[in-house]
Amino acid sequence: MRTLWLILLSGLLAVSAQAAEPKAFNADSLKRIEARHAGKPFILVLWSANWCGYCIEELDMLGQLAKTEKRLPLVLVSVDSPEDGAAIRQTLSKAGLAHFESWVFDDAVPERLRAAIDPSWMGELPRTYLYDKRHRRQAAVGKLETAQLKTWLKQQHE
Amino acid sequence: MARRTILLLGGLLAAAGLALAGAHAQARGADGGKEMAMPSRPTLAVSAVFDGAGRLWLARVENGTLLVSHSDDGGQNFSAPVAVNPAPENIGAEGENRPKIAVAGNGTIHLSWTLLLPQPYTGEVRYSRSTDGGRTFSVPVTLNDDGRLSSHRFDSLIVDGGGRLAVVWLDGRDRDAAREKGEKFSGVSLYAARSDDDGAHFRRNEKITAHTCECCRTALAWTKDGPVALWRNLYGTNVRDFALAKLDGGEVRRLADDDWAIDACPHHGGGLAGGADGVLHAVWYTQGKNRQGLFYRRIEGDTLSAPMAFGNAQAQAGHATVAAAGDKALIAWREFDGNAYGAMVLQSGDNGKSWGAARRIAATEGAADYPLPLIHNGRAHVLWHTRHHGVRVIALD
Numbered sequence: 001m002r003t004l005w006l007i008l009l010s011g012l013l014a015v016s017a018q019a020a021e022p023k024a025f026n027a028d029s030l031k032r033i034e035a036r037h038a039g040k041p042f043i044l045v046l047w048s049a050n051w052c053g054y055c056i057e058e059l060d061m062l063g064q065l066a067k068t069e070k071r072l073p074l075v076l077v078s079v080d081s082p083e084d085g086a087a088i089r090q091t092l093s094k095a096g097l098a099h100f101e102s103w104v105f106d107d108a109v110p111e112r113l114r115a116a117i118d119p120s121w122m123g124e125l126p127r128t129y130l131y132d133k134r135h136r137r138q139a140a141v142g143k144l145e146t147a148q149l150k151t152w153l154k155q156q157h158e
Numbered sequence: 159m160a161r162r163t164i165l166l167l168g169g170l171l172a173a174a175g176l177a178l179a180g181a182h183a184q185a186r187g188a189d190g191g192k193e194m195a196m197p198s199r200p201t202l203a204v205s206a207v208f209d210g211a212g213r214l215w216l217a218r219v220e221n222g223t224l225l226v227s228h229s230d231d232g233g234q235n236f237s238a239p240v241a242v243n244p245a246p247e248n249i250g251a252e253g254e255n256r257p258k259i260a261v262a263g264n265g266t267i268h269l270s271w272t273l274l275l276p277q278p279y280t281g282e283v284r285y286s287r288s289t290d291g292g293r294t295f296s297v298p299v300t301l302n303d304d305g306r307l308s309s310h311r312f313d314s315l316i317v318d319g320g321g322r323l324a325v326v327w328l329d330g331r332d333r334d335a336a337r338e339k340g341e342k343f344s345g346v347s348l349y350a351a352r353s354d355d356d357g358a359h360f361r362r363n364e365k366i367t368a369h370t371c372e373c374c375r376t377a378l379a380w381t382k383d384g385p386v387a388l389w390r391n392l393y394g395t396n397v398r399d400f401a402l403a404k405l406d407g408g409e410v411r412r413l414a415d416d417d418w419a420i421d422a423c424p425h426h427g428g429g430l431a432g433g434a435d436g437v438l439h440a441v442w443y444t445q446g447k448n449r450q451g452l453f454y455r456r457i458e459g460d461t462l463s464a465p466m467a468f469g470n471a472q473a474q475a476g477h478a479t480v481a482a483a484g485d486k487a488l489i490a491w492r493e494f495d496g497n498a499y500g501a502m503v504l505q506s507g508d509n510g511k512s513w514g515a516a517r518r519i520a521a522t523e524g525a526a527d528y529p530l531p532l533i534h535n536g537r538a539h540v541l542w543h544t545r546h547h548g549v550r551v552i553a554l555d
Contacts, residue, residue, distance in 0.1 A: 052373070
């Protein structure tokens with residue numbers, strides 16, 4: 001009887017680990033994300049499901065960290081397009097990041113969205129912005145190192 | 159009570175399981191699986207070339223079909239397109255990917271492209287030709303001959319004007335082989351396929367070099383010493399600076415000591431063109447320690463000019479391409495001013511020794527391909543494919 005319960009429960013858990021459809025990211029989305037996280041630190045992760053192998057490495061690392069780090073305020077933004085929703089969900093589910101906030105670029109002119117995020121960003125990925133609780137942010141260009149992230153997280157909770 | 163809960167849970171699970179199966183089917187669909195339709199998303203990335211008679215040839219992709227058409231009035235009107243591949247394939251035609259077209263002196267039309275496979279970052283380099291003036295095309299063949307499911311992407315194509323042609327691409331076979339042995343391997347490799355009989359046959363693939371950056375477009379030019387390739391190379395574990403090499407036994411030479419050390423994908427390649435007297439014109443993008451932005455360098459034998467910066471970094475200037483013929487050289491790139499994309503150009507009339515001022519020759523507010531420079535009969539043109547204006551050919555002089 002207990003075994004049956006466990007089987008059923010694990011089945012439910014497996015189902016809930018499927019990522020939801022990413023939300024459409026527009027030129028004003030970052031402002032709204034920042035407003036929603038007002039007074040709180042968060043991590044803006046820019047990635048692509050279509051062409052960025054280092055992004056997958058970074059997502060896997062974040063997925064590992066999420067298992068032990070209960071307070072991991074991730075906001076995941078894919079620079080692909082809404083048509084790539086299924087690939088984005090699949091990648092995030094596989095990395096163990098299904099339950100995090102997920103967005104996808106929704107503009108025929110991605111430069112407009114890049115300019116809204118950071119005009120000095122030319123599109124290389126992965127790229128991460130670490131926002132402290134006052135929303136002073138630091139950009140991490142390239143794959144984020146676990147140690148760097150852990151140090152930063154520790155500082156946020158001090 | 160317990161039994162009822164279990165039944166309820168069972169029902170939930172069954173419903174959720176169905177939902178899950180649905181999600182999986184969808185995921186396969188969007189991944190570009192072999193059994194499913196091509197991406198319906200329209201692609202803008204095209205290629206174009208003038209043949210010796212002044213006819214402009216255009217290659218573009220629609221619903222997984224590579225289409226070739228031509229114009230005899232400098233790009234005002236194009237012929238009805240002819241399909242190259244009989245069955246639709248997921249042809250890379252956005253970002254750093256575009257189909258390639260070249261026309262030999264005898265009129266043979268050569269095409270190469272990257273077929274993107276469903277597995278992440280895998281692909282095959284494909285080739286087809288027409289020997290009857292674009293009326294029919296040969297059944298596409300795969301040029302990478304390793305039989306591996308791996309990355310074979312970011313192809314470039316060049317012809318010598320006669321019957322010789324070269325295709326290069328970034329190839330994951332050495333990386334995958336090393337990983338199978340439990341060894342580390344940084345980056346991927348640059349491979350080439352060569353033909354000496356107008357594309358009827360290709361020699362076995364040759365490795366040009368190992369340890370290149372993974373996802374920037376490559377470039378080729380034909381010089382008196384044969385084909386020369388340009389690509390983003392890997393120095394050490396993660397310095398991603400450009401390099402060039404003659405395919406016929408040349409050593410790998412660093413284009414510039416930008417020192418861009420980054421564990422990331424710039425997804426931003428360079429361009430190469432051959433001018434008079436064996437001069438090579440190279441353009442590239444970097445965010446290295448030593449310089450940042452778009453740069454041009456003139457290469458004459460062992461002499462390289464000082465890197466010349468161009469483009470407005472505040473306007474995300476990027477993705478430059480260079481064309482050359484005789485003493486004329488033309489660089490085109492794209493900028494974004496906050497509202498619209500601009501097609502930008504720089505021109506040289508003295509084989510790259512000096513350059514005029516940057517000019518914005520066209521603008522568009524919607525989606526746009528990168529502007530492509532073309533020189534024919536001493537006249538410079540830019541071909542620009544945009545959502546709102548279609549294919550435009552702008553004569554510059």
